[in-house]
Amino acid sequence: MHMADALVSPAVGGAMLAVSAGLVAYSARKMRKDFDPSRIPLMGIMGAFVFAAQMINFAIPGTGSSGHIGGAVLLAALLGPYAAFLALTCVLVIQALFFADGGLLALGCNIFNMGFFGCFLAYPIFLKPMAGNFSNPVKVLLASILACIVSLQLGAFCVVLETLVSGVTQLPFGAFVALMQPIHLSIGVVEGALTGLAIVFVYRARPQIFLECNAQKSFSYRAVLGSLLIAALAIGGGLSLLASGDPDGLEWSMEKVAGTAELESSGAVHGAAADVQEKTSFLPDYSIPDSESAAGTSVAGIVGSLITLAAALAVGFALKPRTKRTRVCV
Amino acid sequence: MSASKTGKFGASLANLRSLESLATRDTPLHRISPTIKIAATFAYIVAVVSFGVYDFSGLLPFAAYPIIVASAGEIPYGLLFKRTLIALPFVAFAGTANIIFDRAPVELAFGLKITGGMLSFAVLILKTLLTVSAVLVLAATTPLNAIASGLKRFGLPCILVLQFVMTWRYLEVLIDEAERMFHAYVLRSPDGKFVKFKDWPMMAGQLFLRAYDRAERVYGAMQCRGFDARRIHTHNIRETGGEIFGLILFAAACAALRCFNLSAAVGGIFS
Incomplete structure (x- = not known):
């Protein structure tokens, strides 16, 4: 879902950079309030984990294309939404700089498309209320599949909007949507299942991660x-x-x-x-x-x-x- | 198939380190303040993407920048080009639609005609090559710590800069643990094959736990040496007057080339 610089116009890239910068500043301010330095290693290693996970592409059956997981929902579950948003931002910056995956001007679009919906929409509205304290594996699995599908659908739709508003492609709106949404539906199901399994596994192996997360001020x-x-x-x-x-x-x-x-x-x-x-x-x-x-x-x-x-x-x-x-x- | 996957994974890791080893060398280009380089890259990208969808000739002179910087910064062209190709598939997908939907004819020189879609497709690919290589030459001439210092100087929140550095450094921890596990696995499997599909979840879970525990130990060691998350150390950056002047000059050159079609002018002299 990474957009390249060539796909955005300066106006769209600039506007989305401003929106994402505002969200980053907001998250950083929220984190500073009750910042627990002992969370730093978890944030760092989770960032590295999602980075590595995004490098692994899986084939999408029937389409001939491939996708990779976004990781926003997983990060939000383990770190809380604000830290998750910052962690994902860093992953995207490093990818843009060192892997030519996504661009510098398109960074705002990418942060928003991949981070915002997962951290600030799917997590508080779907994952957290449905999965509760993450102790019930079935609930966790269903909630994460739903959360991933919702965040990827909205993210993919934003990619379509941003590309079309930038005016670089002649692809008609309907065709573009018809291409993007089903692909990201299947990615969402796979990512949701993987995210759910990962949360269940970490909950069993290191429950204190979630205790600390829940001990923080309620969302x-x-x-x-x-x-x-x-x-x-x-x-x-x-x-x-x-x-x-x-x-x-x-x-x-x-x-x-x-x-x-x-x-x-x-x-x-x-x-x-x-x-x-x-x-x-x-x-x-x-x-x-x-x-x-x-x-x-x-x-x-x-x-x-x-x-x-x-x-x-x-x-x-x-x-x-x-x-x-x-x-x-x- | 599994062997190719290891190959790909290994190659990605090698790539990860290759750019960083380039960035720690010492050329005049490496010594420029990171803030100046980031701002210049930004100005360049904005100028490139602001070109109209059919303006191939106007865009072409911008290729000079990555080429000049790559030679001045001693970055191998091959490496640069190979990395740039990674970004192409999705762009090509969006651009192919132009070829299909935009069939209005455009006349080139000597009465040669192509469709508008073909022209805008070529422009889109050229834009991708230029913007991606501009970012890559930035990464290849600026060490990660310097980029972090630059981000802090630009006023980004401290915690974001900390997370940026930590993600990059802990990637090494993760890679180390992964390599150790894969070695152990391969040495113990009689047919010497790569990790079986059914063992992947177990491996991933163990990798997380090992990497997480080691990250905690590393962090403990950092604290013993006086690391304080609230006072992270980054290099103090002071841009010199000359650097700022150079940046203004560069931005002006980008703007001038954006408005003035150099290719057409040069062509006009010779024809």
Whole structure:
């Protein structure tokens, strides 16, 4: 799922870098509050472990492609979401620098796609409530499969959005989604099963890791909701602004094609123009009717994000065991 | 198949060390402050990816940067090129769609025509080669500790810098333990084959426990020698005036080449 520099435009790369930097700063501040230095070796070795695990590719049956695990959910289970997010960030930085896997400008996209959903969405909404204190292997296995599927689906969808908004590929939205989502569904199932088995194993062999993790201050849903909301607004608002406000690369190139290519018929020009229009509003339903402005798209983006967020939360609440007292307040 | 897997794993580990051994050498390029090099790499990448999807000729002069830096920093071209290829598959996948969907003809010189999709595919591949090699020459001329110091100087949180260094160093611990286990396993299996599939989960679990326990011991040893997580030591970086001037010059050159098509100008002189 690593995106290369060549696949992102400066605007998309910069925006996502800012979002990820904000999340890193937030996680670091949360960690500084009750930082336990004895967790350092665990953080280091888990980072190294996930790094090594990402180097092992497994074939996906029937597609002819291969995938590797992301590790965000596993890290979150063992380290807690904030440390997990920082650990994954470091893994991605090292991969970008030394392995040419993902790029420097695309780092923000990669951190967000692979880290955010696993650590700040799948962990608190699915894994933690469903698996509880990780003592029941069946619950742990099911919860981690669900958490991995959700985080990979959302991450893969973000890859599609970021690539298309960057305007480097002519792949239609529908085809791109149809390619990415099923592949990452199968990766999610495999990763979820592996993650679940790993958690069960570590729980049996070194239960103190989880005791220390649980002894830390109980997870603040309010903070997660806040960060989720901000990120959703930033992406919904920011990216939809970019989607309609930054068509220059494509428009320019289309003009160039239409200009240098010998115009055989006006049909070709119309086709190109329609193409431009189609590309610049690749999610036409996301615009408010009767509004051609960038702000219209942006409002639609934000509203859409809020609705999506609400839906995700509703699913989370529906799956949450009733016996637990809910501390969530929206 | 299993043998090829070990080969691949071993090769990845060898790669891991090869870049770092390059980075610890001493050339004028290695002595430049890491912050300056990181900023310059960033400026270069932004300039490269900001090119239009059909602007092949404008982009081409940017190839000079990795080539010049690789020779000045004594980085083998072969190593650089091989590493760059790793990034290509996904990009090629996204780019192939351009060939399929964008069939508007574009005229090249001498009446030669190709489709827009072929041109944008070539641009995408060139962008990948340039950006990836730019990052690799940065990694090959800057030791990890220097990059960590640079990140701290850029204002990244201390804990992130600590985690960055620890991940890299504990990777060595993990690799050591893995090598030891694999050796023990292979020596005890009568047919000398690589780890059987059914033994993989057990091996992975044991590897985690051994590496985790050793990481704790290493950390204990570090603390005995006065390591304090709240005061991690990184080199103090001071950029010289000359370096900052050089960075500004470099960024200006990138911007100029972005706006001015050098290939076309040179071609114009000769034709």
